[in-house]
Amino acid sequence: MNYCLNRIELQQQRAWITIDHKALRHNVEAIKQWLKSNCRLMAVIKADAYGHGAVKVAETLVEAGVDYLAIATLGEGIELREAGIEAPILILGAINTAAEVKEIIRYNLEPTLCTPQQILIFADVVNSLNTTLDVHLKLDTGMSRLGTRWENAVEFVRYLLQFPPLRLKSIYSHLATADSPDTTFMKIQQSRFEEAISRIRGLGVKIPLLHLANSAGTLADTSLHYDLVRVGLCLYGLYPAPHLKNTIPLKPVLEVKARITQIKYLPPNTGVSYGHTYKGSQGIKMAVVAIGYADGVPRLLSNKMKVIIRGRYAPQIGNITMDQLMIDVSDFEDIEVGEVVTLLGREKDAAISADDWANIIGTISWEILCGFKHRLPRIHLY
Ligand SMILES: Cc1ncc(COP(=O)(O)O)c(C=O)c1O
Numbered sequence: 001m002n003y004c005l006n007r008i009e010l011q012q013q014r015a016w017i018t019i020d021h022k023a024l025r026h027n028v029e030a031i032k033q034w035l036k037s038n039c040r041l042m043a044v045i046k047a048d049a050y051g052h053g054a055v056k057v058a059e060t061l062v063e064a065g066v067d068y069l070a071i072a073t074l075g076e077g078i079e080l081r082e083a084g085i086e087a088p089i090l091i092l093g094a095i096n097t098a099a100e101v102k103e104i105i106r107y108n109l110e111p112t113l114c115t116p117q118q119i120l121i122f123a124d125v126v127n128s129l130n131t132t133l134d135v136h137l138k139l140d141t142g143m144s145r146l147g148t149r150w151e152n153a154v155e156f157v158r159y160l161l162q163f164p165p166l167r168l169k170s171i172y173s174h175l176a177t178a179d180s181p182d183t184t185f186m187k188i189q190q191s192r193f194e195e196a197i198s199r200i201r202g203l204g205v206k207i208p209l210l211h212l213a214n215s216a217g218t219l220a221d222t223s224l225h226y227d228l229v230r231v232g233l234c235l236y237g238l239y240p241a242p243h244l245k246n247t248i249p250l251k252p253v254l255e256v257k258a259r260i261t262q263i264k265y266l267p268p269n270t271g272v273s274y275g276h277t278y279k280g281s282q283g284i285k286m287a288v289v290a291i292g293y294a295d296g297v298p299r300l301l302s303n304k305m306k307v308i309i310r311g312r313y314a315p316q317i318g319n320i321t322m323d324q325l326m327i328d329v330s331d332f333e334d335i336e337v338g339e340v341v342t343l344l345g346r347e348k349d350a351a352i353s354a355d356d357w358a359n360i361i362g363t364i365s366w367e368i369l370c371g372f373k374h375r376l377p378r379i380h381l382y
Pocket of ligand 1: 044234240
């Protein structure tokens with residue numbers, strides 16, 4: 001579900017996400033100021049813009065001067081085109097069927113080619129339609145995911161050159177360890193990339209665009225700012241690693257809110273929620289909050305997370321359930337049903353970030369953000 005709410009509809013919501021487009025614009029500006037001159041910004045908005053809503057986010061990003069968009073799947077690209085987004089769109093994922101190639105051409109999307117086999121599939125379709133297509137070649141310089149290994153880059157490009165209707169738009173690679181304070185392997189990837197590129201140029205091939213850096217690479221080392229950087233996480237106001245926080249000022253874009261739906265007093269030693277993993281030795285005032293793991297609040301946070309009410313923290317208690325979770329509001333005097341609780345976001349001096357959740361459960365903020373996709377409506381604030 002991905003719709004915009006007006007204020008009256010918001011009053012009827014049990015839980016929602018807010019997307020702060022001012023913060024999004026601020027982050028674009030902060031990133032652009034950090035980039036070396038002539039390096040442009042490719043915004044990574046796959047997975048529904050990391051849970052923020054791809055179409056609305058894309059509209060703001062394009063207005064804010066982002067040059068290129070990147071998504072993971074054909075469907076994500078089609079969604080953007082059908083919504084009227086006209087910026088160039090790179091598909092980062094691999095496409096392996098002729099039917100998908102036809103859709104790519106139809107929707108003016110730009111594919112990533114990772115293998116000679118893919119080149120052949122694309123060339124067949126492009127020839128049969130008597131058209132041309134801009135393509136991006138992916139080299140594997142050490143991520144060991146998609147791409148032709150850098151040692152074979154020259155043969156890969158030579159193969160592409162046999163099919164002139166496939167026009168080389170960029171060559172790129174992806175960093176595996178850019179978020180580590182130890183930059184050794186990142187540098188190895190960079191030198192593999194540069195070596196491959198210089199051998200390709202040795203063939204007399206002109207490569208319009210080169211790109212290598214994700215958010216972490218972009219912040220860690222400006223020598224990774226080639227023609228483009230592919231930035232995802234930083235757009236949404238989060239840092240890819242603690243040691244990169246002293247680089248540019250970012251503002252979180254997304255907040256998660258839910259309403260209190262019931263308040264009651266529990267006597268001492270009353271078990272709370274499935275499995276009774278919480279039992280207060282003293283009686284407590286408990287509130288039920290209308291959000292759960294089906295909305296994207298990880299169940300592993302049970303008994304470990306806090307929420308914010310009126311600028312103060314309240315502990316979550318008992319196992320988080322599919323649609324609801326419980327909090328201890330004993331310290332809050334006049335709390336009422338219908339009050340709004342902040343799960344992620346800021347109220348006065350209290351703040352909870354996707355990093356806080358990620359740290360508690362041993363994951364990464366990317367996964368937390370992408371978790372908000374099913375049931376929470378989004379309210380876009382401009
Ligand atoms: C190929 C590629 N480039 C860039 C990015 C953006 O990464 P980040 O969100 O860390 O900036 C991703 C995201 O996973 C990716 O897969």
